[in-house]
Amino acid sequence: MVSGIGAMVAALSPLKNWEDGFDLEEFTQKHYKELTPEEMAKVLKRIERKVERQYGVKANVRDIKPMDGVQFSYALNLSRCIGCRKCVHACVKENNQSRSPEIQYIRVIKMKQGSMDMEKGEHHYDVQKVPEEGHFYMPVQCHQCRKPPCVKVCPVKATWQEPDGITVIDYNWCIGCRYCEAACPYWARRFNFAQPKIPKDKINPEMAYLSNRPRDKGVMEKCTFCLQRTRQGRYPACLEVCPTGSRTFGNVLDPNSEISYILKNKRVFILKEEAGTLPRFFYYFDK
Amino acid sequence: MTDQQSKITPPLWIALVFILLAISFMLDVWGHKKRYIKERPAVAAKFVSNETVRDPLESPETQQGRFVYNCNSCHRNITPSNDHRKWTMAHKNVKMDHGINNRCFNCHQENNREMLKDINGDPVPFSKSELVCQHCHGPKYRDWMIGVHGRPNGYWDKSRAGKTVKATCVACHDPHAPRFQPLEPAPAPVPVKENFYWKE
Numbered sequence: 097m098v099s100g101i102g103a104m105v106a107a108l109s110p111l112k113n114w115e116d117g118f119d120l121e122e123f124t125q126k127h128y129k130e131l132t133p134e135e136m137a138k139v140l141k142r143i144e145r146k147v148e149r150q151y152g153v154k155a156n157v158r159d160i161k162p163m164d165g166v167q168f169s170y171a172l173n174l175s176r177c178i179g180c181r182k183c184v185h186a187c188v189k190e191n192n193q194s195r196s197p198e199i200q201y202i203r204v205i206k207m208k209q210g211s212m213d214m215e216k217g218e219h220h221y222d223v224q225k226v227p228e229e230g231h232f233y234m235p236v237q238c239h240q241c242r243k244p245p246c247v248k249v250c251p252v253k254a255t256w257q258e259p260d261g262i263t264v265i266d267y268n269w270c271i272g273c274r275y276c277e278a279a280c281p282y283w284a285r286r287f288n289f290a291q292p293k294i295p296k297d298k299i300n301p302e303m304a305y306l307s308n309r310p311r312d313k314g315v316m317e318k319c320t321f322c323l324q325r326t327r328q329g330r331y332p333a334c335l336e337v338c339p340t341g342s343r344t345f346g347n348v349l350d351p352n353s354e355i356s357y358i359l360k361n362k363r364v365f366i367l368k369e370e371a372g373t374l375p376r377f378f379y380y381f382d383k
Numbered sequence: 384m385t386d387q388q389s390k391i392t393p394p395l396w397i398a399l400v401f402i403l404l405a406i407s408f409m410l411d412v413w414g415h416k417k418r419y420i421k422e423r424p425a426v427a428a429k430f431v432s433n434e435t436v437r438d439p440l441e442s443p444e445t446q447q448g449r450f451v452y453n454c455n456s457c458h459r460n461i462t463p464s465n466d467h468r469k470w471t472m473a474h475k476n477v478k479m480d481h482g483i484n485n486r487c488f489n490c491h492q493e494n495n496r497e498m499l500k501d502i503n504g505d506p507v508p509f510s511k512s513e514l515v516c517q518h519c520h521g522p523k524y525r526d527w528m529i530g531v532h533g534r535p536n537g538y539w540d541k542s543r544a545g546k547t548v549k550a551t552c553v554a555c556h557d558p559h560a561p562r563f564q565p566l567e568p569a570p571a572p573v574p575v576k577e578n579f580y581w582k583e
Contacts (some may be wrong), residue, residue: 102401106408163540181569185430196423197578220572225565289579290420298425329540339436339555340563341534353539354530 119146127253128266128306136305143309150310153299160304160327162260168321168376169261169348171358172235175382176342179204179226179233183334183343187237190322190333191308192300194292201286201319202237202334214367236367237334238263238284238319239375246276246285255316261376262321264306272314281371285318321345348376416581423573430569433536435554443497443509445474454496463493480560490515490558516552527552 121142125131131139140157147155184202193199205217209230217234227233240263247255247263254269255276277285291313303309304324311317322332326345335343346353358364364378407413443454479485492498498506502518517524526532533555537547555563 098398098402100401102398102405105405106401178563178566179568180430180566182430184572185426185569186433188426189431195425196420197575198423198573200572203572220574221568222571224567226568227565289575290418293420295425326539329538329543329545331535331537331539335534336433336536337431338534339566341532341550341555344531346539354535357529358531 122268125268127269129256140305143303143305147299147303147310151294151296151299153296153301155299155301155303155309157303157305157309158324159306160324162258162262163327163329165349166347167261167349168240168326168345169355169359169378170321170376171344171355171362171364171378171380173342173344173382174232174234174379176340177204177227177233177235177338178340179206179221179228179231180339182337182339183235186333186337187319187322189298190300190325191320192294192303192310193286193317194288194290194294194311195298196293197290199286199288199292199317201284201317202235203283204233204235206231206233234379235334236282236284237377238280238321239282239367239373239377240321242374242376243372245279245281245371245373249275249279251275258306260327262323263318264320264323265316265318266306267309267311267315267317270315272316274316276316281368281373282375285316287316288313415583417583418579418581421578421580423578424570426569435534435550436564436566437554437557439512439551439553441510458496463488478557478560480562481558484519512558513552516558 119142125139126135136159140159143157144155147153147157181204184200184204187193187201188195188199191201193201203219205214205219206221206228207213207217209232221228240257240261242261244257244263247257251273252269252271254271255263255265257263272287274285274287277283277287288311292311294310299310300308302324304327307320307323322330322334326332331345335345344354344358346355348355348359350356358380359378362380362382364380366375366378444451445454446452484490488500490499492500492506495506498508499512499515501507501515507514513524513527523532527549530549533550533552535547535549538545541547552558557564
C-alpha cells in the first residue's frame, strides 16, 4: 500500500505546475449543445470576466447562431495569389491566436508551376519579393469538409458541424487528445501546447463562444471561417486583407452570390479528392 | 488438497524505493530540464492592414515640389502633343508600360486634363476611372461588377444595410503600368517544435 501511495504521489507531481486557478463552474460546464440560453448567458459573462482578468481587455463575447438558408463556401484564385501571407496574419489578429508559441490557421504553400505535388511544396519560403518566377502559391486552411474526418474521430464529440457548414469546437469540452489533428488530411487543426500568449494591445474584443475567444493550454483550435463576422453577413478577415483579391466567399445556396458564379463558371478543383472529405474550399486557375 | 492462498508480500525495500521516487519527483530531483517558449517577434502592421496597394487619385491634381496643382492650371497654356517623350520633365514619376496602349490621348482629354476620355471620346471624371478601363477590358470589368475580380470589403450578404466597398481598378493597378508589382511577403512560419527549447 505504501508503494502504491508513493507511486500515486509521483504520478500527480505535474499538478504542481498548474498555472491558472481552478474554476469549478468551468470544470463542470455542460456541453455547448446542452446549455440552455440562461446558462449560456452565464457562461458568456464568465468568459468576459476571464478575458478581463487575463488580458485586461473588455471583451464582447456572444453566442452567434447560424443563419437560415445559408451554406458557406470559399474559392481561391491561384492565378492571383502572390504568397504575401497577409491572410495568415490578418487571421491571427482577428481570431486571437497565440503569438508565442506561434499558431497560424492558414499555411501558404509555394508550389512549382505545372505541378500539384504537395510533397514538393515549400512552407517556409523567405524571400525579398513575391511572387517568384515559376511558382504559384496555395494557402491552405480548414476546408469545413462536408464529410469531416475530424468530427468522426473525436472521442468526446467536442467538435461537430453546424447547419451552415462550419465545423466548430467547444473549447471547454475538448480534452486535447489530438485525434482530430491526426485525422485531418489538410493539417487544418492546431493544438495549444502551452498557455497561449497574446499581447494585450492585439486582442480582438469582438468574440464569439465557438470561434475567437482566447483558448487555454491543451485544446484544439482551427479556422472557423470567422463565424463571428460571417454569421453577421461580413467577409472573413483573410478575404478583406488580400491585396490581389484572390479570395471569394459567400452563400453557395444563393444562385446570385459571387461564390455561385465561381463554382458555375470557373474550373474549380479540391485538394486530396481521393480522401473523400468533400471540402467546401475550392481552388481554380484563371487567366 | 487445500487451497492455500499464499500472500505474496513484497519485501519492504520495494516500498522504500517507491517512497524515495515519490519524494524525488515532488522535489524535481529528476528531469532538470524545463521547457521554455521562444518569443516570436511581432509582425509589422502593414501585413494586417486592409489598404489597397495603391492610393488612387480621387481628383485630378499633381504635386510639383512643395505645391499641389490642378492639371488645367498648366495645361490651359500648353498645346497638346502626341509624343509622350515630351512630358517626362514635369511628370517624372509616370512610367509608361501599358502595352500597345501608349498614346496619352487614348485615355486623357487633350483640351481638359481634369477629365478622362472613354472610347467614344466622352469625358469621364477621375473618380469614375473604371468607365475608361471597361471599354478595352470587358471580361475583367464584368467579373469586377459581379465581385469576383478585385477585392470587395464589407458584407457578402448584400441584403444587409452595411456598406460594401469595391476597390476601383486604379486602387491596385497603376493606369500607366498596370501589371501588379511584386510585394514583400510576411515572415515564414516556424515548425511547431521550434517554438520550444529545453534548458536546465
